[in-house]
Structures are given as structure tokens and as C-alpha cells.
Amino acid sequence: MKLKLVAAVVVAVVVASSVVYYRAGATSTEPRLLTATVTRGPVVETVEATGTVEPVDTVEVGSQVTGTLKTLAADFNDIVKRGQVIATLDPASLEAQLQQAEASVRRLEAEVESARVQVKDAEQKQARAEALARDQLLAASDLDSARITTEVSRAALKSVEAQLVQARASLEQSRVNLGHTIITAPVDGIVLSRDVEVGQTVTASLETPTLFVIARDLGTMQVNASVDEADIGRVQVGQPVRFHVDAYGDDEFGGTVSQVHLQPIVEQNVVSYTTEIKVPNTGLKLKPGMTATVSIEVARDDDALRVPTAALRFNPSAEVLAAFGKQKSPSAQSSAASNAIVQPASLSRSSGERQEDEERSSTTASSRAAVWRLDDGGVERVPVELGVGDGTSSAIVGGRLEEGAEVVVGQPSVAAGAATGGSSGSPLLPSFPRRGGRGAPRGG
Structure with missing residues (x-):
């Protein structure tokens, strides 16, 4: 009795398998859909x-004077402190200039003293000439000559004094230039680059040459x-x-x-x-x-109701709607033209025209976006309002879509369908390719 029961069960399984295989073969020409699950999670737009x-x-360190680089005290990646000597120039030529400036100052100081003496002598002679002229013992022309000599002496003194001021300024500049032969770090930091070598001539003209860069x-x-x-x-x-x-x-x-x-x-x-x-x-x-x-x-949005972006781009063909469009009662068929699922007016237009309409109304695209949800064996168009998007997923901030719902993200390619041999029993589920293939994407 048990053997007969087992045999009956085996026969029933074989028959059922044959029926499933037959139905799968019969529906292998029907379109297939790839789906993903609506989930919650973070969506970051970048x-x-x-x-x-x-x-x-960064600070560029240069030289303010022309000279030959004598020493280098810093190199790449060295840590330096403010005021630390990092290079020196040969000071010989500038020391000679300083000596010349000092000599010019001493010479002009002596000339100033001489000019002052001459002014004093001219003033004394003018005073005697004026006294003699009052006693009518000196001609008027001689008095005028004495006065002119005094004025010339005073002018000569002013000229020499001005030259002395200029010479002292040159002396100070020479001292400053000599000090510039010692190059120090202007800030605390690290040497990023060194652009000179010992013995190289540094020329300071209209633009200061860069020796170091310090961060x-x-x-x-x-x-x-x-x-x-x-x-x-x-x-x-x-x-x-x-x-x-x-x-x-x-x-x-x-x-x-x-x-x-x-x-x-x-x-x-x-x-x-x-x-x-x-x-x-x-x-x-x-x-x-x-x-x-x-x-x-x-x-x-850290807690977004999110769908794959591919679900927003999916636009079912007439073939898909014919296979998976939800059936309507006779009383509802009269309004099928305006139904959000079928939309025969939209389907009658070419895909290029539909895309053109979408581009013209891009400013309100977020309020008219929609996904196609699997519902009772069919697909239904669900309008949604979009929030943040990261290119892969988009946040849903409005619409009749709940967590866990299945939405359509596309259709497998013909090649992928051929690889499966039409072995899947349900056209709503993704086809599973043979070894080495890819399965359907899932949201998450």
C-alpha cells in the first residue's frame, strides 16, 4: 500500500513539473520586468x-640685492624658525660700496664746514662794508659786491648740506643692502622648495627672485x-x-x-x-x-523613502501594458483613456515626442515624476514627489508609495532573456542567467 502511495506521489510531481515547464515555455515570449524594493535609508546629494x-x-623668500650665493643653511623639508639664517650672499661688493658711501659722507661733512666758514667770512665783510658806506667812505658798488658774496656763500652752504643729506641716505642704503646679504626665514614653517645652489648669481632687478618657498x-x-x-x-x-x-x-x-x-x-x-x-x-x-x-x-536626507533612479526613468511600452496592465471593470473601461496606468493618448505618440514634452516641462518634473509599482500581478503608475537624489537613488517626499513596495526598474535585454532559455515561470520576475550571468537589481 505504501509503495503504491509513493508511486502516485512521484507521478503527480512529474505531471506537475511538466505543466509548469509547458506554461513557462508558453509564456517565454511575454515581456519580463526587472524590479527593485522601495527602502528607507540615507540619500546624499553631492x-x-x-x-x-x-x-x-605659503611665503616666498627672495633676495633684495644682487650677489653670489655664498652659503645655504636650509634645504627641502627643513623646519625653520622666524629669523633663522637660511642663506647668505657674498658681501664683498656691498662692503666696498659701503666704504665708498662712508667716505663720501666724511668728504661732504668737511665741505659743509668749509662753506660755513666762507659764509661767516662773507657776512663779516658785508658788515664792515655797510659801516664804511654809512660814513660815505665806501662806494655803493663795493657794498653791493659784498652783499652778493654773502648770498653766494649761503647758497653754496645749502647746496653742500643737501649733498651731505643725500650721501648719508646712500650710506644708510648701503648698510641695509649689506644686511640683505644675510637671508632669514620670515615665518615659522617648513621649506617646500629651494630654487638656488651655492655659487649661483642672484639678480635682483624689477622682480625679486624666489630662493625658497616656506609653508x-x-x-x-x-x-x-x-x-x-x-x-x-x-x-x-x-x-x-x-x-x-x-x-x-x-x-x-x-x-x-x-x-x-x-x-x-x-x-x-x-x-x-x-x-x-x-x-x-x-x-x-x-x-x-x-x-x-x-x-x-x-x-x-538620512531617513528617506528611496527608490532607484532607474525606476523613475522606466517608461513601459504598449506591449508591457498589454501584458501587465491592470484589468478594469466594464463601468471603468469608458474612462481608460485618462487612467494613469494605460494612458493611451501618451502611448499613441512616439518616444521622441514624449521626451520632448518632458524637457519642455522640466521645471515641474519633480511634481509629475512617477514609478510603476507591481500590484496584484500587474503594474500601476504611481505619481510621486521627489526630494534629494544622489544619481543612484532618489528620495520620495510625496505620493502613494510605501516602504517594501516593488517597483519596476526596467526590462532584461533580449540577449539576457535568450541566455535563460525562458526557464522562469513568472514574467514579472527577473530572468536568472546561466552560469556567469547577472541577476536582477534589487533596491536597497
Whole structure:
């Protein structure tokens, strides 16, 4: 009796399997749909940009006088203190100039003394001439001559005194120039670059030559990111930033937007704006000049009802609606033309015309966005209102869509369907390819 029962069960299973295989084969020509689940989770909208890691503050150290570099007391990566000697120039020529200036000052000081004596002598002669003229013992012409001699002497004194002032100024400049042969660090910091060698001639003309570049502090760096003009309106001071550099692979660094430059940068008709991002450089891993791939967080929803962006782009064909459109009662069929599921007026137009309509009304696209939800074996169009989007998922802030719902994200390609051999029994489920293939995407 037991053997007969087992045999009957085996026969029933074989028959049922045959029926399922037959039905699967019969429906293999029907369209298939890829679905994803509506979930809750964070959605972060970002603006992408690239930039360069730079020190927050750098100082270029140059030479204010021309000379030959005599010594170097600092090199790459050296830590220096304010006032520390980092290089010297050969002072020989400037010392000679100083001696010449000192000699010129001493000579002019002597000439001033001589001029003063001459003025005093001329004034005394003029006084005697005036006394004699009062007694009518001296001709008027001789009195005029004495007076002129006095005026000339005084003018000569003023001229020599002016030359002395100029010579003293030249002397002071010579002393300053001699002092400039000793080059010191203007700030505390670290030497980033050294652009000279011992024995090299440094020429100070209209532009001061750069000998060293010193960074004040590498503990805090900044990324100068170039943000496209289409995105700059959403970037504000204080927004958090995440970025990567090639040197550290998947390591992620954080920072904050500190300034957005108003001056545009135009390259090949592309307009961008420099955005400064302050970055703590713990461990001094970041080095000047590194290229950074930046993501600036412009909006965030930590508990969003989210759907894949592909679900918002899905637009069912007439074939899909015919296979999965929800059946209507006779009383409801008269209003099918305005029904949100079928929309025969929209389907009668080409896909290009529908896309053109969407572009013309892009300003209200978020209020008219929709997804197609699986419901009782069919698909139903559900209008939704969009919030934050990150390119992969979008937040739903309004509409009749709940967590856990299944939404359609697309259809498998013909090649993928052929690879499955039509073995799936339900056209609503994704086809599972053979070994080496990919399954359907799931939301999450």
C-alpha cells in the first residue's frame, strides 16, 4: 500500500513539473520586468569636482640685492624658525660700496664746514662794508659786491648740506643692502622648495627672485577645487566635503567649504569657480600638489523613502501594458483613456515626442515624476514627489508609495532573456542567467 502511495506521489510531481515547464515555455515570449524594493535609508546629494591640495599659507623668500650665493643653511623639508639664517650672499661688493658711501659722507661733512666758514667770512665783510658806506667812505658798488658774496656763500652752504643729506641716505642704503646679504626665514614653517645652489648669481632687478618657498603649517591644508558653473549655485560655505587622492587609494579625507571665489575661471569656453576647502592633515599624509577628487555635500536626507533612479526613468511600452496592465471593470473601461496606468493618448505618440514634452516641462518634473509599482500581478503608475537624489537613488517626499513596495526598474535585454532559455515561470520576475550571468537589481 505504501509503495503504491509513493508511486502516485512521484507521478503527480512529474505531471506537475511538466505543466509548469509547458506554461513557462508558453509564456517565454511575454515581456519580463526587472524590479527593485522601495527602502528607507540615507540619500546624499553631492556636487563632484576635482582640485589640488595646497598649503593654506605659503611665503616666498627672495633676495633684495644682487650677489653670489655664498652659503645655504636650509634645504627641502627643513623646519625653520622666524629669523633663522637660511642663506647668505657674498658681501664683498656691498662692503666696498659701503666704504665708498662712508667716505663720501666724511668728504661732504668737511665741505659743509668749509662753506660755513666762507659764509661767516662773507657776512663779516658785508658788515664792515655797510659801516664804511654809512660814513660815505665806501662806494655803493663795493657794498653791493659784498652783499652778493654773502648770498653766494649761503647758497653754496645749502647746496653742500643737501649733498651731505643725500650721501648719508646712500650710506644708510648701503648698510641695509649689506644686511640683505644675510637671508632669514620670515615665518615659522617648513621649506617646500629651494630654487638656488651655492655659487649661483642672484639678480635682483624689477622682480625679486624666489630662493625658497616656506609653508607656515602643513597640519591644515586646503583643496582648491574647480566647480562647474552649473553646480556652483548649490555650493555654500560650511558644507561638508569628502575627497580622495590617488596616493592613498580608497582612503577618504574630510573637510569643509571655507570660501567660494567670485572671480570665474574660463578655459576653452568652460566656466568654473574656485572653491576653497579647509582640510585637517592628521599625520601629514596629504602633500602639496596632490590631485583630489571631491564630493561636496549640498543636500542630505538620512531617513528617506528611496527608490532607484532607474525606476523613475522606466517608461513601459504598449506591449508591457498589454501584458501587465491592470484589468478594469466594464463601468471603468469608458474612462481608460485618462487612467494613469494605460494612458493611451501618451502611448499613441512616439518616444521622441514624449521626451520632448518632458524637457519642455522640466521645471515641474519633480511634481509629475512617477514609478510603476507591481500590484496584484500587474503594474500601476504611481505619481510621486521627489526630494534629494544622489544619481543612484532618489528620495520620495510625496505620493502613494510605501516602504517594501516593488517597483519596476526596467526590462532584461533580449540577449539576457535568450541566455535563460525562458526557464522562469513568472514574467514579472527577473530572468536568472546561466552560469556567469547577472541577476536582477534589487533596491536597497
